[in-house]
Amino acid sequence: NSGQIYDLYNNTALDINAIGNYWGTNDPTEAENHIFHQPDQSTLGLVSFTPLMEIHPVIESFVFLADENPGLTSDCVGLIDQAQKMIHVVVPATANLESLIPQITLPRETISNPQSGVPANFTEPVTVNVQTPHGESAEYVVTVEVEIESFTVSFIVVDPNGNAVNDAVLDFDGVQLPAGVYVVESVMPGNYPYEIHHPQFATAFGTVLVENANVEVMVQLQALTYSLTFVVSAPGGPIEGATVQLQDFPVQTTDANGQTIFQNLPPGIYGYNISKELFEPVQGSIEIVNQNVTVNVVLESLTGLTKNETCGLVLIPNPANDFVRIEGNPAQRLEVTILTVDGKKLIHQPFEAGQKRQLDLGQLKKGIYQVVIKGEKGSVLRLIKQ
Template sequence: MHQKVHFLFALLAFLFVLPGAKAQYTTPGNNLSLTLQDLVGMSGGVVTETDGDFFINSTLTIASSDTLKISEPETIRTAATVRIEIMGKFISDPAEGMVVFTAQDTTSSAANFRGFRFEDADPAVFRNTVVKYGGGIQLIATEALFEHCIMRNNGHSNVSAAITYSNSSPVIRYSEFRENSRSALASGANVLGSPQIMFSSFIHNTTENSNRPQINLGPGAADTIKIVGNYVEGLYTVVGGIAVSNLLGGGSSKVLIADNVIVNNRYGYAQTGNNISSVIRGNTILDNDIQGNPMQGGSGLNFNGITNNHATVRGNLVSGNLWGVTIQNTAQPNFGDADDQGGNVFFDNGNNNQIFALYNNTPNPINAIGNYWGGNTDEEAELYIIHFPNDTLLGLVTYLPIMQLHPHVNSFAFRANDNEGLQEDLVGIIDSENYLITVFVDAETDITQLIPDFSVALGVFVSPDSNEPQDFTQDVEYTLSVPHGDEQVWTVTLVTEEPDLFSVIFQVADENQTSIDNAVITLNGDTNDAGDYVFEGLMPGTYNYSVAAPGFIPAEGTVEITDEDVDVEITLTLLTYQLTFVITDEDGAAVEDAVISLDDQEYPAGEYVFEGLLPGTYDYAVAADGYETVVGSVEVVDEDVEESVVLTWLRYTLTFVVTDEQGVEVENAVIVLDGQVYGQGMYVFEDMLPGIYDYTVEAEGYHTVAGAAEIVDEDVEVLIELVIIVSVNEWDYNAFSLYPNPASHYVILHNSADGAAEILVTDLNGSIVIQTRMGSGEKQLNVEDLKEGIYIIRVVAGDTIVVRKLSVVR
């Protein structure tokens, strides 16, 4: 027996390595873009191809950074219990036809493939793709688009819905979910996501008939959960339509439920938990009563939570449910305020032979103003609403005034979009007193198969269906009815005779009541020539007009013709524009304090934007300190104008007059100006910007003179008197220094040469402000009494003059 066991193990080991046995396959993760055909060649039998179909025989993983792209119609058959795992990018998007993912064996749910798992993957694309007989699609921290897709007959071996998301917000559009074993779309109670579910159908899902609605959503993420324009049809008695919950209090759900049809489920829409704020509008919620037990469901709308379970409910039709609306715990939906009435229609909601339009099973007051409750009287509304008058423990529902319904027609037309033989819409004339709708048509118009367009209030029903074509060669009768029983027969008659025709005469003037002769007027799409203000041959009705004239703001409006010609007075307002100056210097830096004069009107410094200007030419001048004034003109025609102005700095001439002690001109001196050496005899410097310029003047046989010249706002002339060198033993020019420089309170003069020196401190105007003497060593000068600015210190020692510049700052 012992030997036989060893043999059995050996045999099993042999079987596991037989050729054809397939282990799972993970793509290399080398930023590859792969096709199914690529995977056939590289996966070692995990992906194969037979007769044009692809087969996935073991777990296939698309690694991070790799992409699987399917761009042609294909059928992919996956083995039982095998899952397709995506960590990189997945794109299923054929240009034509469909991609189909299905099981290799579709005879039983046990043979379903396990589905898809996306985790921390790049955004996925499912477009024109069918997924059936799988275990569901799991999205973990992965965004995905599902567009024009079909999800049907999927089980839940992988996850608990056809699509389950966690920390994701899938987008689902124009898709179909049918006969999946559990919910079509679901998320966990403790994960966030805000799916966008639009224009899709959800039919007969949760085939196992468990307490899982067809759309079963947990708490929302930062974005709004949107469920818009969908059709949700139930079949199984325990299964609800749409549920949004936040049971654990995580996140804050914002929800839009709009323009959906929710029919034949255990309940229509349920909003459960806390921190939910929703807008519910334009939905049709019908016959959600298939379980038949009012203690376990049957609400068209149900709100169950605390006071931060909010909803704004407007313009919905709720009928045929066991309860119209139920409100539990302390939830706080709003069905209409005095200034924002509800416009909801509730009728035929009830159980056990009693109508229940709204049951406020909370202690809180509820606003529900401006709704139809099943009748046109306040007494009926009170009868159908369960609240404080029924039980003092219940909150009061404020519902007056109610909305009444009457079998009236708001508008009627034959639309060109609905009727091939029409070139334009034919709008009916409504006679509400005689319940007659008259439409005038040309005699040659084919009226044997016209589709009418009735506009009636929500809750008013039209029979026969207004979408059905009718033969209007004879009068056609339509019965309009409302839920509480009122009916009215309306007759539609088509008249080929021309009705009485009228004129509209426009009078167009400006704000000064001066006539404008060149305006162009368009009336209901017909445009007259400029200056032609009369429209003739018009049938009674409401007409849209627009009036435009050069230089004026166009005017729009409507005019109604009843039984006479109509005069319309139009006042046009002149068009004005904005003129903006952009002012810079030569270096492109903004000049912020310029003064602009516009048409001789001077404006405050820095005001560069001029509004309300009429078309025309405007003269301007732009001035700023330190710059040349710029003058010009700018033309405003038919748009705002931006005028760029470059200011040029003011420039001046600096002239040196160089003489000796006897006043004789020295012609060969060399001037060094701000470190720049100029040629002998060059004494005139033009195009100088305002500022302080250091200079030295040197000439052979003369002592050097140093100083500083300041240019402010005019030309400057500097007089230089050169002193002849008469001593061979020169005093050391570099022996004199001063510090600190700049100085605020005092400056220390240092003389390292032998002998005494006279110290003269002058301002830039040449006035002596300090005069003293010093010997070898240091001397402190008090400068507290000097104003801030530049001063010249002259040190005179024998025939030598040393000049230093001193800055006084505080």
């Protein structure tokens, strides 16, 4: 009836029902002013008119339809807080906030300002006034939030040869994805750490910077690597300065503990050669499978006789106490060095041709020593100190 309020006159003696009608008010007392029936004249029938149809100034729904608003790919429905009279709507970054058309659902005969279906500027919060036909009103504040655009991060995972690895596990920003899932959607701009795990490869680490576009990350997994430790010793203890050659790797020497470590070795079989002056060299091979490996090598001294037939030299006396003489071939110049059995130099003494060749052994403890004599020919003799 176009919002027109009519009075009701029951001019019969019959009781009638007029329940659920709107009488221009939510107050039953005021509504009865529009009804003429038994309370007004005893000969008339009674009109039952309660409960009334009540109309309140409320917004029942608020939405920006995609069909009516360029830049929207789906309808954006507002979240209504009736107690606080607040409406919150999230729209994508592509929305034009300066001209959005809302669809506002109201109770019948209720009006709003701004009106439903009319473009409005929502760059700032907008107050919507709602008014009922009987003059009751309310104000809602509509806030439109622009959703931060999100992006997709995709990983391409390959092995050291560039072949695809389809069963690695991606851990993105602390969230572990199922094996083989390398795509992360709805990622906001920012820096994100990642890890990629696979039992056959070393774990890959990194960070992804997401700014204003989708990101593709290429990750090449590396083979698992291990360490190979050599511990080189002689019967008298560790050997410092022993040379360790491991295939084509740079040569390394042992430290004071007789150790040297080759790092980052992939699984495989490795040949090695260990040498030290005055010791027999040692060759061998070792296989690395799935763990770090330690190789213990004991070098044997190069042992000479008390008398060296080639050089014609002899140590007298041997065993010795305080002194030892080198006899034989007096016409040649000699360089004489006394070492421990593990190669530690203790005494070095040059002798000119014709010079008396006597060495003071007072500083040496009882034991077996190596005597290296360099002249026209080399010689290694064994000396026993009593």
